[in-house]
Amino acid sequence: MAKILLNKNNLFYNLDVISKKAASKQKVAVVLKDNAYGHGLVEIGTLAKEFGIKKAVVRTIDDAIKIEKLFDYILILAEKSFHTYSHNFHIALNSLEDIDKLPQNSNIHIKVDTGMHRNGISIDELEKAFLGLSKKNINITGVFTHHKAADELTADFFWQKENFSLVKNSVKNICEKLLLPIPAFHSCNSAALFRTENFDEDFTRVGTAIYGYLDNAGVFEFPKLKPVMSLWASKLSTRILKKGQSIGYAGTFTAREDMRVSTYDVGYGDGFLRLNERKLYTTPKGYKVLGRVSMDNLSLDTDDEEVCIFDDVRKLAKVHDTITYEITTTLNPNIEKEII
Structure with a gap:
């Protein structure tokens, strides 16, 4: 029968390179969406836990349930219906309209559109989002964005980084005003992490690099990783x-x-x-x-x-x-x- 072999040593090598770049295993969230990029959600999740990774990112709540016992912190990127909930689940808010659909007392990461124009609220909607979530007793545990061209040799990467800096400052001001704790900030995908000097965000969401690939690696001289x-x-x-x-x-x-x-x-x-x-x-x-x-x-x-x-x-x-x-x-x- 056809089969997929997963090389544990190669995976651990990649996770070690990533963790050193992020300065800590605690700052790495493994992206396991779409069956861990085809590698197997539970298989890669189990190995990542063995390596010492505590955070994961998935697409749906059903995926989160499958790996709930493997990680302390699971970010769910694209869920619209919540039939269950766990204290270690963190739900991405992709638009203001979704606030009313979120479970009370849940943990939420606000996604902000800094230039990709796909999902996320605009920067000028931040305070409205914080107020709406606070009224429902929802915990705002994170604010994040996504780079549209971190693996391309354009100015877009630096432009979005600057926009996210503005987001961070705005969030800190809002939290001070509303007496709320400052949430975790994260923006870097695989390419963005390796293009960032002195990484200082709360964690990085790393997908393709885990599995041994960094497209356009020749352009940016990214580290050589090993296919899993x-x-x-x-x-x-x-x-x-x-x-x-x-x-x-x-x-x-x-x-x-x-x-x-x-x-x-x-x-x-x-x-x-x-x-x-x-x-x-x-x-x-x-x-x-x-x-x-x-x-x-x-x-x-x-x-x-x-x-x-x-x-x-x-x-x-x-x-x-x-x-x-x-x-x-x-x-x-x-x-x-x-x-x-």
């Missing part, structure tokens, strides 16, 4: 493809000579997407994907019983003209995972 995931497939069958015979749908690959080929139990139904056939993809051992990827299998020029399809998705991301973590999050969550 590898995808493996098992052989289904082997045959001799005669010269002139084609293989797979539409017969897009034709043998130039007699050759041994095998099919393996990974396909686009598992999240290994069809190749565009204009770019060749080879496995880490140099085996070529022959013809079109099917829903449940693909063909390679080998008869090995097991084959590593990838152990670093950067090459595959280039083939698909996308980012690394779109490849990993596309993988079927039902693929068996094994920690090595």
